[in-house]
Amino acid sequence: MKLLLIEDEPELAQALVHYLRNGDVVCERAASFGEAREKLESFHYDIVLLDIMLPDGSGLDLLELIKEKAPDTGVLVISARDALDDRITGLERGADDYLTKPFQFPELSARIKALYRRRKRQGMQTLHWQEITITPDTHEVKVHGRPVELTLKEYKLLVFFIENAGRVLTKQSIAEHLWGDHVDFLDSFDFVYQHIKNLRKKLAAAGAGDYIKTIYGLGYKLTDQ
Amino acid sequence: MSLLTKFTFIYLAIISVVLGVAGLIIYNQFQELVVRETDYTLYHDLQIVKESIRQGKPIEALNNERVHITPLPNHGRTEEIRAYSDTLIVHYFTKKLEPFRKVTALSPIGDQLYRIEITEIFIEEEDMKRAVADMLRKLFFALSGAILLFSFVFSRQLLKPFRLILEQMERFTVGTNAPLELPRTNTREFRQLKAFVRQMADRARREYRALKEFVEHTSHEMQTPVAIAQGKMELLLQDPELKPRQAELVASAKNALARLSRLGKGLALLTKIEHGEYTLSEQVDVAAALHRLLPDFEELAQMKNIEFLADIEDDCKTVRGNATLLEILLTNLLKNAIQHNDEGGRIEVRLRQCRLLIRNTGKAPDHPPEVLFQRFAKGNSSQSNLGLGLAIARKICDASGYHIRYRYEAPWHEVEVVFAPPAPET
Structure with a gap:
């Protein structure tokens, strides 16, 4: 499974990458809007973990890009703002799940796996x-x-x-x-x-x-x- | 007792005292006047008697009930001596002992000295008192009438701005920005009061806003560092080198962090409700929400050996509100019922005609019921309690137009929520 973590907070990103890289999971990281857009345009990911609030742009715009370029990619929004607007807008614009910071890492991991299974409809469902x-x-x-x-x-x-x-x-x-x-x-x-x-x-x-x-x-x- | 009543009573008391003192003074003055007038009459009568003697009228003819003349030998006295005195004499007409004024004179007339006594009845003391009292009574009634009229008509009018200011202050809340509508007045004191109230209100609102912003920022800003710390600890936990003792420490630190994070989320939730970030006009189904939540809580209650009884009537299906908030409200109340329960206690949940009653056994509360709904009012509880649960429940009820009430009647803690049925469509 190929993951892209879009998160500007280096400490958190580092911990997450470290935690999620496990077995067959490959986790890459983008620290800014620009870097994320570059990566999304060049590579394909199974799951994108998206922080809505980025220093140089809104994660919601990236969401549109993902939906346009790779509609089969699952998007899990992670945000420090538990703002309802973000959650609703995120889900309306095609995000698959939403988690509010701070979250338990195992919970995130379980959500990613579940999302991955849902997205891989064509493959084995077990x-x-x-x-x-x-x-x-x-x-x-x-x-x-x-x-x-x-x-x-x-x-x-x-x-x-x-x-x-x-x-x-x-x-x-x-x-x-x-x-x-x-x-x-x-x-x-x-x-x-x-x-x-x-x-x-x-x-x-x-x-x-x-x-x-x-x-x-x-x-x-x-x-x- | 209202200020007006107090004023009225004080005025009446003052009038009573003043009129009492005035009565004494009037009575004394009156008495003096009477004595002076009587003495003058006596003096006048004496002159007439003396003149009659001088004219040679026989003394026997001059003597009567009032006048006694006794001729005395004169030992060379040329000056007249007069003395006035009070005395009691049997009245010649009523045959009763009455107060009289008497003049006794030793008057040399020609060669002869005469002792002349003339009496004159006083105006009766009782009559005098009655007259004074009567006068005062009329005065008292007139004044009281005037004061009562003043207090109920004019004072009411005068104090009206004060009452209006009070009403506004009662309705004042720091959370809103509705301007204070203070009445126009030209009374100096009320103008000062108005200025003061307005200043206080502004300051309270300013400080409340600053405090709220601070809480909002803090609760928001702390989420990222907490997330980082939690993540690092999670990584630490995965370290196979970690010894059990160290792992225990990390786990308990992680729990503390989780609590901090929940606190932040709770505070953020409160401010979001305050900011009206939730749509409150959805149709929500209370019964369904309860059916969904109860199994989890039954399980959790079982773990504390708490007997859990639910009696949910399927009638509260369309209530105006917000589904998320409703779930938070129910969750908080149910959590509370378990948390503040004793081992082996009991919980009853009943929904009837849009009235939800959650009652649980437990220790008597430490706080008066009003305080329980405030932030961080912890009951006698486990330390993991954040003290925000009921504050959030209250806020949700206030925002959604539900009524929430808490009551303790040993051994039951009772929380009742009355959901407002949806307004009829027009």
């Missing part, structure tokens, strides 16, 4: 991790080709893990992914453990290996090692 296969359209989970019954939360949890495979996910980012911002008032995210336990149990019963590793004091990680 998500794989070892012997586990997921069909997002139907929420079907199979282990060794045999279906596994999961609750909605367990399903979302599994997809979140697979989309962030190899990364440490804190209990908080898991909780926020599953329940949205509703969990921000909770003092402890230990309840995440219960869901993970159930998921592990169901996967193990279906004959899958135990890939969810507990990282002490921190959270969990999906890994095949």
Whole structure:
């Protein structure tokens, strides 16, 4: 997957590029409107992460350029301004998703993957991790080709893990992914453990290996090692 | 008690005192006058009696109920002595003891000395008092009438600018820019008051605006650095070299940052509602929004062993408002009900005829209910509470025209929201 990050804040951009470059993901960065336009005109990207507010122009104009030059490119707008106008204008002009700064990196990563899958309509519509296969359209989970019954939360949890495979996910980012911002008032995210336990149990019963590793004091990680 | 009533009472009290003192003075003056006049009459009568004696009238003929003449031997007295005195005498007519004025004179007439006593009845004291009292009463009524008339007709008119200024001040809010409509007046005090009120209002608005801008900028500007810090920590977490103890520290620092970021977003949301950035004329479906949100909160409640009861009637389907704001409102209220609940407590959510009642068990509030809706008014709660939730809920209700009310009746905390049904189409 080829990503272009258009973000003028160097520190944030650097962290994001570093975080997103993982496995088959290639992430490039443009720091200004001009640089972004150059790159967009010269190369093709699967997903563009677009900051609306750039020092030398509006990200919304870039959005139009992308839609014109490469309509199959997915656009995820990231903005510090949680202004409704931006969100609506962004989505109206063809952005696929919107995230407000600051955001959890795993959340962004999951959104990118989901967007990538939606955009790749023509390709395979499944998500794989070892012997586990997921069909997002139907929420079907199979282990060794045999279906596994999961609750909605367990399903979302599994997809979140697979989309962030190899990364440490804190209990908080898991909780926020599953329940949205509703969990921000909770003092402890230990309840995440219960869901993970159930998921592990169901996967193990279906004959899958135990890939969810507990990282002490921190959270969990999906890994095949 | 109103200023006017107070004034009236004070005036009446002053009048009573003044009239009382005036009564005493009048009575005394009156009495003096009476004595002087009586004495003069007595003196006059004495001259007549003396003249009669001088003319040689027999003394027996001159003596009567009022006049007593006694001839005395004269030992060379040539000057007359007169003395006036008060005395009580049985009245010759009424046969009652009455106050009389008496003159006693030793008068040398010719060679003879006469002791002449003449009495004259006083004007009765009771009559005098009654006359004075009667006079004062009439005066009192006349003055009171005048004052009451003054306070209810003229003072009302005089104080009208003051009342209008008060009304304007009551309606004043720092958040809006509606100009103060202060009444025209030529009373100096009211003009000063007006100038003062206007100055205060301007200053309050200026300072409020500055403060608001500051909060807006801060909440906006802090998002990028927080995002950077969060990102770096996320990277740090992915470092396989990280020891568990270090990872724990990073994770808790990350949580604190997340809280800071939510605070910024909450403040930004408040200002956005204030700026009217949300369209409030959408048709929203309260019941559907609740049905969508409740499962998540039921799950979250279960984690705290809270019993969750929902009774949603499907009748509040077209309410004027904004879908996003409605969801934020419901989320905040439900969150609140879980957050301020006790382990093993209870939550009841009921929607009936566009009245949403959310009640939950929990500790008695530390703050009076009015304060709960203000920013950062934290109840006795977990430390992760931002104290913005209810302020946002209140702001959303105010902006959308819903009524929100909080009540505590042990052990229930009750929040009721009355959604305004859509205005009939015209």
